[in-house]
Amino acid sequence: SAAAAQLGRPLPTTGHGAAVLCYHAIGIDPANRTDYFVSPSLFASHLTWVRELGFTIVPVAEIVDRLLQSRDLDGLVAITFDDGLFGVKEYAAPLLKAVGAPATLFVVTDVLGLDPPFWPGPQQTLAAGALGDLIPYGPTHPAPHPPPHAPPPPTRPPDRRAHPPP
Secondary structure (H helix, E strand, O other), X not given: OHHHHHHOOOOOOOOOOOEEEEEOEEOOOOOOOOOOEEOHHHHHHHHHHHHHOOOEEOOHHHXXXXXXXXXXXXXXXXXXXXXXXXXXXXXXXHHHHHHOOOEEEEEEHHHOOOOOOXXXXXXXXXXXXXXXXXXXXXXXEEEEEOOOOOOOOOOOHHHOOOOOOO
């Protein structure tokens, strides 16, 4: 695959268990420089890489069920979105639908439809009705996020995520 070619070697999909890719905000706000914000194009490249590397995208509940049943986890990847921010509906859901990938959305139920007080500069959280709007996009699995939400930890440059090559 193109992704494996860029790495210079195939990435093993067996013997290493499952992975969970965790996201917060997906959007196009150039002023948002937090490490919790990913552009739609970068998110789309993540989806492409996961599939090209031979992984299977499943709901996080499937990974949990398999773990509890001592079943094989190799080659599985779950995609989650923390906090239920607007960009999940606006940007991520259409990209997920285009590739038929499920995702799990952890929603902070005590701040639906509000500017989240737990970290500055993000998008608004989805209102209850907007959560229902995700249904036509396919398998998006809402799950409760326990309140209260603590602010995210500060990050230093060496701790920041590495972007895969385009």
